[in-house]
Amino acid sequence: MAFLSFAGVKVESFRIGRTVLPKFFLEDVGYEGFDMVMACGRKIGVSDLPRVMVDGFLRYYLGTDEVVGRELKVVCGYFVGLMEAKKASKACFDEISGKHKMDSDVIAFGCLNKSLNQQFFSHCKAIYLVSEEEKRNWHILPRKKYPTPLIFHDGRLAFRPTPLATLAMFMWIPFGFILFLIRTILRLLLPYKLSIPILSLTGRAALFQNQILLFLNSTAKKNQMVNSMFATIRHCLIQSMLQLPS
Numbered sequence: 001m002a003f004l005s006f007a008g009v010k011v012e013s014f015r016i017g018r019t020v021l022p023k024f025f026l027e028d029v030g031y032e033g034f035d036m037v038m039a040c041g042r043k044i045g046v047s048d049l050p051r052v053m054v055d056g057f058l059r060y061y062l063g064t065d066e067v068v069g070r071e072l073k074v075v076c077g078y079f080v081g082l083m084e085a086k087k088a089s090k091a092c093f094d095e096i097s098g099k100h101k102m103d104s105d106v107i108a109f110g111c112l113n114k115s116l117n118q119q120f121f122s123h124c125k126a127i128y129l130v131s132e133e134e135k136r137n138w139h140i141l142p143r144k145k146y147p148t149p150l151i152f153h154d155g156r157l158a159f160r161p162t163p164l165a166t167l168a169m170f171m172w173i174p175f176g177f178i179l180f181l182i183r184t185i186l187r188l189l190l191p192y193k194l195s196i197p198i199l200s201l202t203g204r205a206a207l208f209q210n211q212i213l214l215f216l217n218s219t220a221k222k223n224q225m226v227n228s229m230f231a232t233i234r235h236c237l238i239q240s241m242l243q244l245p246s
Helices: 002-006 021-027 031-038 051-062 089-099 132-136 163-189 192-243
Strands: 044-050 066-070 072-075 078-083 107-111 126-130
Touching: 002 078, 021 051, 031 107, 044 051, 051 066, 163 192
Parallel strands: 044 066, 107 126
Antiparallel strands: 072 078
16 A cells, blocks of 8 residues: 555655645544643654654644654655565664653553553553444544644545445546547637637536636736736826926
C-alpha cells in the first residue's frame, strides 16, 4: 500500500498528509479519548504508519510535540515507496529524550491489540489500553470540538479505501476512460456552439458554466480597469486645461 501511494511522488509537493488524511483521521477520533489526550501537557505520538502520513495531523490537530513513525526512502527528492529500516526502540527513545526532557508523570495511551513498545512504556507512570469493543462505544468527536477548523476542499476525489468503495472505483475506471474518449472526440470534431449542449448531457454543464462565468468576470474587470484609466486621463486633461492662462 505504501508503494502504490508514494512511489514517484515528489517530497516537496506532498500535500495529502495535511489536507486529506486529517479529515479521515478526525472522523476516527473518539470524544472520550480526545479529552484524555488533550488534558496532557507535552504529547508524543507513536505510530506504525509512515511518519509523513500522520505528522501533520498529530502536530496540527492534536498538538503533538514529537511524532515517531516509519520513514520512507527518498531518492533525488522523490519517494520510492519503500520503508526505511525500522529503528530500534531504544534509539527512538534516546532521540526523543534528548529533545524533550521526560517528566516522571508520563501517561501512555494505546490500543490493546497493537504491539506494545516496551521501551517507551517502561518509562510511563500509567498505561491505558483501549480495546476495539471500548472504541466502538465511544462517541465521534464533534466538528465544533476540533482544535483547529478542518478545511477540506474536494471530497469527490478522496474517499475511504473501504472494500466496497475500492471495488466501485476499479469498476468505474473503464467506463470513465470510455466517457473521456467520447467527450474528447466530440469536443474536437463538433463546432463549439454545438459541442456545449451535447457535452452538457455527459455531465460537463457545470464546468462550462464556471468557464463562462470566469470569462464574463474577467471581461468585466478589464472593462472596469479601462474605463477607470480613461476617466483618470480625462480628469487630468480637464485639470490641465483649466490651469492654462487665458
